[in-house]
Amino acid sequence: MAQHVAPYYERCDRVRVSGGTRMIRADGRVQVYGGASMVREVRAPLAEWPDGCLVDRNGLEV
Structure with missing residues (x-):
């Protein structure tokens, strides 16, 4: 996604x-x-997500 949006x-x-x-x-x-x-925190705040590569996308872009 472009930085300006x-x-x-x-x-x-x-x-x-x-x-x-x-x-x-x-x-x-x-x-x-x-x-x-960008992500949407659904089940847990981002601070509780595991360290490392946070976004691993394999599918259609939304």
């Missing part, structure tokens, strides 16, 4: 995570996206 999503209860988003492409290659990555 991240504040909009932050106002909609999304939280920006540090680091990249690891994506598995349709051809099986792994790509790391370095733009803004």
Whole structure:
């Protein structure tokens, strides 16, 4: 996601995570996206999430 739209999503209860988003492409290659990555804290606050790569996306972009 472009950095300039991240504040909009932050106002909609999304939280920006540090680091990249690891994506598995349709051809099986792994790509790391370095733009803004946002998550929604549903079951636990971000502070309770495990350390490491927070976003590992394998599917359609929403």
